[in-house]
Amino acid sequence: MANDISQWSGKRLHFIGIGGAGMSGLARIALSHGITVTGSDAKDSTVLSALQALGAQVSPEHKASQVDGADYIIFSTAISAANVELVRAQELQIPVLTRAQALATLMSQDRSIAVAGTHGKTTTSSMLTVALQSCGLDPSFAIGGTLTSSGSNAHKGTGDLFVAEADESDGSFIEYHPNAAIVTNIEHDHVDFFAKPEDVTKAFNSFAATISQDGILVYCADDAGSAALGRNPKLRPDLKVVSYGTIEGSDLYIDSINLLAMGSTARALWKGRLVGTLSLQVPGLHNVLNAGAALAMGLALGAPAAELLSGLASFHGTGRRFELKGTVHGIRVIDDYGHHPTEITVTLEAAKRYAGDGRVLAIFQPHRYSRTQAFMKEFSTALDIADEVILLEIYAASEKPIPGVSAAQIASAMENGQFIPNFFEASDWVIENAKPGDVILTLGAGDVNSLAPIICDGLARRFNSPV
Known part of the structure; x- marks a missing residue:
């Protein structure tokens, strides 16, 4: 091999x-x-x-x-x-x-940086890539989403760094053996593979153990799972361990956070020294933390703070991460990949801020029967942040249906939810009910994103207005 x-x-x-x-x-x-x-x-x-x-x-x-x-x-x-x-x-x-083994081989001649975590790894690896590009380092990268700036999810750079998104879903990220790693957060997910929360924790501990001799581990002080990993006394003593977050004492400390409708600003301090203002064009506190992870890694690698901050300020997002698909008659249509209750919560909170005085109308497609069954209550609570939610039926992925498990159960437990499994009926409902100022959100990891252009076209016909 x-x-x-x-x-x-x-x-x-x-x-x-x-x-x-x-x-x-x-x-x-x-x-x-x-x-x-x-x-x-x-x-x-x-x-x-x-x-x-x-x-x-x-x-x-x-x-x-x-x-x-x-x-x-x-x-x-x-x-x-x-x-x-x-x-x-x-x-x-x-x-x-496997894909993981092949990626490990492709990274073998570079200084590899693996970005892992239950949530945020696509955005964080994208932010890190753009920040390093801004420093003139031209890293290679392999990311699970498409960089808006380049339209690509992978690239062979001229530099000696390789940024890779490390997928924990099947435990295969232990194949990478990176020189450095970021762990954004650790939470129970992929219940088809990890039966219990402690199984996820064990997998991330195994991942950290594969980091190269004298390598770097960057962890989030705000997240209980990631912080437990970073502060684990059993970590190898040769690792350079770096923390980031809004918790005082973090190596990369973020404060004075100002969340805006479609971005944010914050102050960044590196080991007690002010390095500058973190300005972002993507919304939400979660993205402030994702940017903090990228900045912390860049600084730990010795990259200049000003150039890293400039790169992060230029970051416009990745495909399917709060991606604006169109604006028609004052109605904005956003597509997002969020499919875990934690991701849905932060995405809908960002959408409410973005909507301002308007409403948030969401179409959500649950992803996998096992995840839906495990987090039924959490899904209903998270989705009720929106003003109106249409539930599509579950996207099975590679799973067989679990008898009795349906998206209709989530809808019935919600105040603002209704179950409309037919794609065209669901899109027709939001097209007919949306008002100027509203935000329509297609949400989920399946094929719900196919509705965004249909909704844009339908709104254009309804209001006789261009997309």
Whole structure:
């Protein structure tokens, strides 16, 4: 099995599930290294077309013969063990790598920074990337969302840093062995894999133990789980441990926070010394903390504070993270990936601030039956922050339905919720009921984002107004 990217020189990598956000990014970086890339996905998409334009040979269907002649197979955890290409690869005894193992190999020649946490890792890794770019360091990056500034989720930079989003959902982030790591927060999620909260804690402790000798661990002092990790007396003594947050005594201390409708400002102090004003164009206290994580890591790496702050000030967000999709007749349509009660709470609080005197109308699609069952009460409480909420049925992802578990149960426990499982009826409801000044939010990790352009078009027809 490859563990150094030099071993892939002259080899052919075949990606099963190449159209996914994470997999397509790895394929893009492999192509940048001059490695031959082939791949397949269950359907055609613009992602496949873009990879094809970069030199990959891709197919919009899975066929066993497509792995013949490949030197390594890389597969997404969303791929079934019964997938015909995966089965064929095992028959031919072609080395099979998970996405995490492949990413570890791609990072092997760089100083790698892994950004982990139950929430905020996509935004934080994006912020760190933009901040380092502002310093002229041109890092490579592989992120779970698309950077608004570049329109890409992955890039092979000219510098020796590599920023990677570290997904904890299946415990595979222990494969990365980074030189430095950020842990934004630790909370119970991915209940299909982590049965109990302590299982999540154990996984993050294992992740911290993989950081390289004399490496850096940046943790959030405001989050109980992350703080417990950073202050764990069993951490290796060689690690440089750095804290950030609004808690006095944090290495990167943030105070004088002013939350605005679509941004914020705050004062940043590094080890007691004022380094400047943190100005953001993305809303919410959670994003102030995400920016604090990026700033703390940049400073710990020795990057100049002024350039880091300048980069963070220029950050416009990532795809599906409070992303403005259109404004019609004073009605703003926002799409967001939030799918855990904690994420929904901070997103809806930001949306209420953004709406001002207007209302927040949300369409929420729960993601996975197991998560819905585990956090039913928490979902209903979080969603009631909005003025009106439409509940779509659960997006199963790779799960089989759990008898008796439905989004209708969340709606029935809410004051402001109603269950409308049909996508077109749900979008018609918000189109007909929205008023100028309102904010419409499509919310969830499934395919609810497909409604945002439909809603924009419907509002344009209703008000005879351009998007």
